[in-house]
Structure formats: structure tokens, C-alpha cells
Amino acid sequence: MKFSTIIYFIITLYVGGFMLYGGYQKFAKPLPSPTKMIETFEKEGAEKMKKDKKLIIKNYIFGMKQTGFFWQFLGICEILFGILIISQYLRFVGAVMLLPITLQIFLFHIFLELDDTQELIQTGLLFIGNLALITKELPKWKHLIITKI
Secondary structure (H helix, E strand, C coil): CCHHHHHHHHHHHHHHHHHHHHHHHHHHCCCCCCCHHHHHHHHHCHHHHHHCCCHHHHHHHHHHHHCCCHHHHHHHHHHHHHHHHHCCCCHHHHHHHHHHHHHHHHHHHHHHCCCCHHHHHHHHHHHHHHHHHHHHHHHHHHHHHCCCC
8 A cells, every 4th residue: 555545545534534523513512592692792791802802703603603504504514525525436526515614714713813823733734635635636537627618
């Protein structure tokens, strides 16, 4: 077995497993009530919450949860694409469909949690791993994506 095949297998398990776990976590906790952030804001005081550097992150994630569907939809996509990546035959399709999600996760950590180095490295490796999965399979699928006029 070639070393590159082993690395490719490890990347596949990392990206697919990360997505399966992340998708599962979207359903592990009940969704907060629509007024939870307002009640927290009133209870803890506006001035204290304004100084909280995590307020933007909390509002961002809370907004996705409060749409009533997006947080669950994101979880379903992460689980589905994780399964596709781990499968032998649909890995490329799963990796291509997952690319916008991994890019968004990575950009979220760059712009909102730059000080958390561990998560920044973890999500950076996730995005790079996803790109590696696409790049490895691209020659097989290139004729479907790029056409000559």
C-alpha cells in the first residue's frame, strides 16, 4: 500500500468524521426559545453583554438556530456529505458539495475567533483536507466540470 493512499484514507476519515460529528451535534441539544438572547441581554445587562467579545459569535449562531430550519438543514447536510465522503464511490461528490460549508467554517474562525489557535488550525486542516479530496479526484471528473467551447 502506498504512503499517499494511506494519507488520502486518513484525510477522508478526518473530513468525513468531522462532518458526521458536527452534524450530530446540531441535533444533540434542543433549540433555544426565540426570546432567549433578549432575556439574557436583559438579565445580564446591556453594558456587560456589549463588552462580551463573544456576543457577535453568539448572535451569529443564535440567528441560524432561530430561522427554524437552517441549523437543522446544516446538520443534515453535514451528516449526508460526511457519509458521502466516507463512502468509496461518492467521495468526490460529497467533497464538492461540502466545500462551501468547510470554507464558511474556516472563515468563521478566521474572522470571529482568530484568538483560538487550536480551532483555527483544526478548521484550516478541515478545509485543506476537503480541497485535497477534491484535487485528488479532479482528473477523473475534469471533463464534466470544464468544457471547451
